[in-house]
Amino acid sequence: MQWTDSLDIAIALCDAHPDIDPKTVRFTDLMQWVLALPEFNDDPAHCGERILEAIQQAWIDEVE
Structure with a gap:
């Protein structure tokens, strides 16, 4: 997965953190959780606020 795979990342985060409300997640935590996904393989320097949003x-869409 790359930073641009936002839907795939969101699905993986749903599975990895089922009890978390994504509306309450800080971007610093979100970035660390994405980097911790086993399928994720991209440069952390390529991440920005727009990507995290x-x-x-x-x-959020997946949860709802």
Whole structure:
């Protein structure tokens, strides 16, 4: 997975953190959780606020 795979990342985060409300996650935590996903393989330097917003919104959409 790459940073641009926001939906795939969101699905993986749903599975990894089922009891978390994605609306309450700080971007610093979100980034660490994405980096910890076993399927994730991208450069942390390529991450930015817009990417994290897209991942968080996709996660929110998945939960709802």
